Amino acid sequence: MTTTTATSRGFGYRHPNLRLAGLLSAPMAWLVVVYLGSLAALFLTAFWTVDDFTGQLVRTFTLKNFQQVFTSSAYLGSVVRTLGIALLVTLFCLVLAMPLAFFMARVARPSWRPLLVALVLTPLWASYLVKVYAWRAMLQPETGVLGWFLAPFGLDSPGYGFLGIVITLTYLWLPYMILPIYAGLTRLPDSMLDASADLGAKGGRTFRSVVMPIIFPSIVAGSVFTFSLSLGDYITAQIVGGKVTMLGNIVQTTYVTNLPFAAAVATIPVVIVLLYLFAVRRSGALDNL
Amino acid sequence: MQTKRLLKVAAVGSAVAMLVAACGGSTSGDSSSSAAAGGSAAPASSAAAAAPGGAAYAGPVGEGEGQVNVLAWPGYVENGSTDPAVDWVTDFEKETGCKVNLKTFGTSDEAVKLVQGGGWDVVSASGDATLRLIYGDSVQPVNTDLVPSYADIFEDLKLQSFNSVNGVPYGIPHGRGANLIMWNTDKVTTPVDSWADTFEADSPYAGAVTAYDSPIFIADAAVYLMATQPELGITDPYALDQTQFDAAMALLEQQKALVGEYWSDYTKAIQAFNSGTTAIGTSWQVIANLAKAEGGKVEATKAKEGATGWSDTWMIVNDTPNINCAYKWVDHIASPETNAQVAEWFGEAPSNAKSCDLTADKAFCETFHAGDTEYWKDVYYWNTPTATCLDGRTDTQCVPYSEWATAWSALRS
Numbered sequence: 251m252t253t254t255t256a257t258s259r260g261f262g263y264r265h266p267n268l269r270l271a272g273l274l275s276a277p278m279a280w281l282v283v284v285y286l287g288s289l290a291a292l293f294l295t296a297f298w299t300v301d302d303f304t305g306q307l308v309r310t311f312t313l314k315n316f317q318q319v320f321t322s323s324a325y326l327g328s329v330v331r332t333l334g335i336a337l338l339v340t341l342f343c344l345v346l347a348m349p350l351a352f353f354m355a356r357v358a359r360p361s362w363r364p365l366l367v368a369l370v371l372t373p374l375w376a377s378y379l380v381k382v383y384a385w386r387a388m389l390q391p392e393t394g395v396l397g398w399f400l401a402p403f404g405l406d407s408p409g410y411g412f413l414g415i416v417i418t419l420t421y422l423w424l425p426y427m428i429l430p431i432y433a434g435l436t437r438l439p440d441s442m443l444d445a446s447a448d449l450g451a452k453g454g455r456t457f458r459s460v461v462m463p464i465i466f467p468s469i470v471a472g473s474v475f476t477f478s479l480s481l482g483d484y485i486t487a488q489i490v491g492g493k494v495t496m497l498g499n500i501v502q503t504t505y506v507t508n509l510p511f512a513a514a515v516a517t518i519p520v521v522i523v524l525l526y527l528f529a530v531r532r533s534g535a536l537d538n539l
Numbered sequence: 540m541q542t543k544r545l546l547k548v549a550a551v552g553s554a555v556a557m558l559v560a561a562c563g564g565s566t567s568g569d570s571s572s573s574a575a576a577g578g579s580a581a582p583a584s585s586a587a588a589a590a591p592g593g594a595a596y597a598g599p600v601g602e603g604e605g606q607v608n609v610l611a612w613p614g615y616v617e618n619g620s621t622d623p624a625v626d627w628v629t630d631f632e633k634e635t636g637c638k639v640n641l642k643t644f645g646t647s648d649e650a651v652k653l654v655q656g657g658g659w660d661v662v663s664a665s666g667d668a669t670l671r672l673i674y675g676d677s678v679q680p681v682n683t684d685l686v687p688s689y690a691d692i693f694e695d696l697k698l699q700s701f702n703s704v705n706g707v708p709y710g711i712p713h714g715r716g717a718n719l720i721m722w723n724t725d726k727v728t729t730p731v732d733s734w735a736d737t738f739e740a741d742s743p744y745a746g747a748v749t750a751y752d753s754p755i756f757i758a759d760a761a762v763y764l765m766a767t768q769p770e771l772g773i774t775d776p777y778a779l780d781q782t783q784f785d786a787a788m789a790l791l792e793q794q795k796a797l798v799g800e801y802w803s804d805y806t807k808a809i810q811a812f813n814s815g816t817t818a819i820g821t822s823w824q825v826i827a828n829l830a831k832a833e834g835g836k837v838e839a840t841k842a843k844e845g846a847t848g849w850s851d852t853w854m855i856v857n858d859t860p861n862i863n864c865a866y867k868w869v870d871h872i873a874s875p876e877t878n879a880q881v882a883e884w885f886g887e888a889p890s891n892a893k894s895c896d897l898t899a900d901k902a903f904c905e906t907f908h909a910g911d912t913e914y915w916k917d918v919y920y921w922n923t924p925t926a927t928c929l930d931g932r933t934d935t936q937c938v939p940y941s942e943w944a945t946a947w948s949a950l951r952s
Contacts, residue, residue, distance in 0.1 A: 409799075492800040495951050500952050507754075
């Protein structure tokens with residue numbers, strides 16, 4: 251009894267690499283086969299074409315799909331528009347999240363914090379579709395809630411379109427920006443702020459030279475969420491976008507009739523996000539995350 | 540140190556797995572590529588043959604095989620699970636012993652993909668799917684002698700270009716509807732009878748126009764051009780040569796400036812019309828009915844230029860092992876009792892002339908113009924555009940559906 255336990259323990263002890271491989275092979279297989287595998291399949295499909303009539307896949311190599319995307323001003327416009335939406339959403343989320351997270355982490359009584367975090371999280375418990383349809387009612391021209399709210403200022407609801415998409419997506423992804431910044435701010439030691447004040451720095455200077463460097467990685471983490479989630483979205487554009495479309499809508503409308511073309515379009519946001527992550531990594535923001 | 544080694548193991552492990560995945564991927568890719576090449580060659584050769592899909596079932600329709608696998612538009616096959624009162628499947632199953640296994644689809648493109656995937660016996664196909672199925676050898680001709688209900692089908696639905704080839708029927712007509720022009724009476728005070736206000740640049744409703752969000756909507760522009768630019772010589776909105784197609788796309792570009800939003804989900808269309816966000820645009824009869832039922836101030840009519848529409852067909856999949864149950868099903872669904880129930884539940888004109896006496900709402904067939912031959916004369920049912928022009932022209936090539944799809948996605952992006 252004791253001897254068998256000893257040998258089995260001994261085996262694992264003598265082969266740490268095997269032990270690790272046993273531990274990691276399942277998650278690694280999942281990551282590589284399911285995640286990277288499907289991305290590779292997507293990328294490969296983008297070089298194929300379809301039978302004109304029956305719409306069946308024809309596996310012959312061609313660059314036609316990418317040419318079509320990058321030579322048409324309509325598709326290029328869509329790329330720029332989608333990128334613009336994702337950047338604006340990230341910016342709006344940042345502007346809204348900073349003061350909110352600061353209040354939650356530094357101003358509010360510590361006993362309130364769990365409640366405030368829960369409140370920030372509540373919208374995530376509701377269905378995505380319910381929230382977007384709610385915004386459809388909010389944004390409705392003339393009779394919508396937003397229009398009613400803005401009427402005293404002589405303004406009208408932005409209606410369905412570019413701004414409608416940006417507002418709705420900002421609402422949807424805001425918690426993903428607030429939480430990392432909040433976490434970053436709670437880690438900020440009070441002593442540093444005191445020291446900064448003792449050395450004569452005013453609020454603005456303290457924010458720039460002490461607070462920002464410490465929470466910058468948190469902001470980057472939040473922006474990765476808001477940026478990449480916005481970049482891939484298409485349902486919001488369908489419901490509150492009016493006639494404005496995003497890259498995801500092109501994928502959605504073409505994947506049945508022309509899967510390779512849809513695959514080529516779908517590659518674009520993947521590449522953009524990879525470039526974004528690379529840029530973020532170069533800036534060193536991920537090092538102390 | 541510990542973490543470094545961990546990373547090394549992980550990296551080696553992932554590299555091995557990647558290699559395996561890559562090898563597996565490339566071999567399976569090779570084998571299926573040869574299969575696909577063979578598959579894509581088949582429709583071309585069979586298109587030249589007289590009757591794609593082989594010979595029709597000689598009959599007689601015998602004992603059922605115990606089941607029938609049905610692909611249908613939502614609302615076409617109801618077994619009481621949506622609404623206990625709406626059920627035309629349970630009795631069929633009891634009478635014939637054929638258990639109905641149903642799957643619904645949302646678009647014609649999806650239907651074609653599902654049939655090509657195999658495992659289905661019958662499908663309710665719209666005209667923009669039927670030809671793809673016929674020439675893809677996915678469906679077989681139908682022996683109408685074995686379908687007693689066929690005798691009572693309206694004559695102007697039989698042997699149309701989308702449900703037959705060279706006089707050979709490939710399915711049993713199910714029902715039809717026209718795409719109407721609809722308007723909100725608060726926003727549009729004078730009744731409309733033309734598509735002009737949805738297409739022309741000087742439309743007073745700029746920003747509040749709607750259109751159907753699908754490549755097949757290009758045909759709606761072609762119908763309008765048939766009336767307004769006869770010099771283009773369009774005789775069939777689904778048979779457009781490059782010049783005619785470009786004219787239609789130019790018209791749609793012009794319309795895009797007027798459009799507030801496009802719709803493909805009919806509940807969104809109802810909401811947009813009722814709230815007044817949309818003032819005028821394309822709609823279906825069923826949307827008009829539901830919008831009015833919700834208290835919306837809307838009216839709908841068929842425009843004087845004519846309209847596109849749909850006429851659906853029950854087709855039998857090639858090589859089905861359940862041929863007897865399949866024939867029993869298409870006869871059942873086209874019978875007056877069932878046809879009346881389906882048409883009323885879905886909101887379209889029934890295909891069976893005898894259905895009109897059996898609808899719960901006695902004015903139903905009148906509302907939906909079921910037997911009104913004149914009404915349907917300038918309704919162009921959805922069809923699949925092919926490179927070989929559907930209108931019989933042989934001196935030119937027409938724009939095939941795949942290019943309709945890419946042109947539409949370019950317009951919308």
